[in-house]
Amino acid sequence: MSLQEWITDFARYVPGFINAAWIVLLLTVVSIVISWICGLLAALGKASKLTPLRYISSFYVWFVRGTPTLIQIFIVYFGLPQVGIRLSPFVAGVIALGVNSGAYVAEIIRSGLSAIPKGQMESSLALGMSRFDAMTRIILPQVFRIIIPSLTNEAITSLKNTSLLSTITVVELTLYAQMIIASTFRPFDFYIASAIVYLVMTSVLSQISAHLERGYSKLY
Amino acid sequence: MTALANLPNGATEIQPLLRIKNLRKSFGTVEVLKGVSLELRAGEVVSIIGASGSGKSTFLRCVNVLETPDSGTFDYGGHSFDFSDRKRQPTGRELRDLRASVGMVFQSYNLWPHKSVIDNIIEAPIRVKGVARREALATGEALLQRIGLFEKRHAYPSHLSGGQQQRVAIVRALAMSPKVMLFDEVTSALDPELVGEVLSLMAALAGEGMTMLVVTHEIGFAREVSTRTVFFDGGQIAEDGASRDVLANPKSDRLRQFLQRVLHDTSLRAAGEPQ
Numbered sequence: 001m002s003l004q005e006w007i008t009d010f011a012r013y014v015p016g017f018i019n020a021a022w023i024v025l026l027l028t029v030v031s032i033v034i035s036w037i038c039g040l041l042a043a044l045g046k047a048s049k050l051t052p053l054r055y056i057s058s059f060y061v062w063f064v065r066g067t068p069t070l071i072q073i074f075i076v077y078f079g080l081p082q083v084g085i086r087l088s089p090f091v092a093g094v095i096a097l098g099v100n101s102g103a104y105v106a107e108i109i110r111s112g113l114s115a116i117p118k119g120q121m122e123s124s125l126a127l128g129m130s131r132f133d134a135m136t137r138i139i140l141p142q143v144f145r146i147i148i149p150s151l152t153n154e155a156i157t158s159l160k161n162t163s164l165l166s167t168i169t170v171v172e173l174t175l176y177a178q179m180i181i182a183s184t185f186r187p188f189d190f191y192i193a194s195a196i197v198y199l200v201m202t203s204v205l206s207q208i209s210a211h212l213e214r215g216y217s218k219l220y
Numbered sequence: 221m222t223a224l225a226n227l228p229n230g231a232t233e234i235q236p237l238l239r240i241k242n243l244r245k246s247f248g249t250v251e252v253l254k255g256v257s258l259e260l261r262a263g264e265v266v267s268i269i270g271a272s273g274s275g276k277s278t279f280l281r282c283v284n285v286l287e288t289p290d291s292g293t294f295d296y297g298g299h300s301f302d303f304s305d306r307k308r309q310p311t312g313r314e315l316r317d318l319r320a321s322v323g324m325v326f327q328s329y330n331l332w333p334h335k336s337v338i339d340n341i342i343e344a345p346i347r348v349k350g351v352a353r354r355e356a357l358a359t360g361e362a363l364l365q366r367i368g369l370f371e372k373r374h375a376y377p378s379h380l381s382g383g384q385q386q387r388v389a390i391v392r393a394l395a396m397s398p399k400v401m402l403f404d405e406v407t408s409a410l411d412p413e414l415v416g417e418v419l420s421l422m423a424a425l426a427g428e429g430m431t432m433l434v435v436t437h438e439i440g441f442a443r444e445v446s447t448r449t450v451f452f453d454g455g456q457i458a459e460d461g462a463s464r465d466v467l468a469n470p471k472s473d474r475l476r477q478f479l480q481r482v483l484h485d486t487s488l489r490a491a492g493e494p495q
Contacts, residue, residue: 119330123389126284127343127396128319133348137347142332219334
């Protein structure tokens, strides 16, 4: 096969790759949103005065961090229908990934919270602010700045974990590559190609995060 | 200045502004406050002195309930609280109202590093008192003018000296138009050459009739500025009286020893010797 033929052959799959990359991006964004919500709730739950909340949050983090992500995905997609909850592959996938990543985000936020001096909460309360206002206006914005690098790492992990969703028939990058390979028998070419697409996306994420960090460090 | 206007001066004979009775507080098995009672009248400037561990900071933190007392009663602003009675403890709402009218300044300033100086000042008036942004800005800028930091209004706290940060922290509390100001060893974290600017701001406030409760190691401030000095010893008030009397003629050996120690340290510092 000449180089010319190789390139035209490869070019046929470019639109498909772009589509698959879009799916990866969508899966990542939605699961990151879910993970931040879960993570924030669990982090605050762990710091709560209410014992049941503390137990639930601790159990969540303990369970998720102690079991394989793939098993969690299977539980949501294959397991839940048995108890009457049927989800599409996409929905099951983002829920599983989001809830999974949330446990790690919870730990990240917890470490960020512990880095904020106690005096920040005290000075807010001393001015008559509610705990909620103090959290959302004073504490969390400071936490966010500290944890941007860790959150980025976690987002990159989430992005890469979307490839696990190929096992539950979400046609994202990995499953798309497998499908092409099944008809072309060129695993080396197409696995490398999909790796490059992943690499581009994770690099863009890192750049965004570095940019955010620079913006913040100029401020204070 | 709005925050300091209309303070009663001759009104010291009427009801005290704040009446605290028999306050007790333990941390674990250590009883830090062993029944402290104190009345504070409008316009009074009370210095609280005592060795570290004597309970004076804990007492101050109990006044705006940053620490919840185990027992004791509290009469303030028409409310009567009893901390040993669940039903008569302040509700969340009452707690926030109390704190909104009791300003507190901390040893470590505790400005919010992610907000500019002016944003530090207007946050609570807007959020807590519902003051319009424009009005809060005007008040905040006037207060900054007064302490000579108007030019720094858009700076972040980390770009200010310790003395400047502490003065901003004082102004942040003043922006809420408090009835009482609590000062918790506010000059202890400052470099010696920056102590003066903070103390003179406090003296100016005292001169305008602000009611103040000042935990301090600055005996000079206690003597020159405060009307009354309270000596804490072992979680109790050991002496309480007019500043000049208490400091010039200590009744107890404990206070005499304490004053000797503190004055000795101060003179060492003044002489430039290492502490």
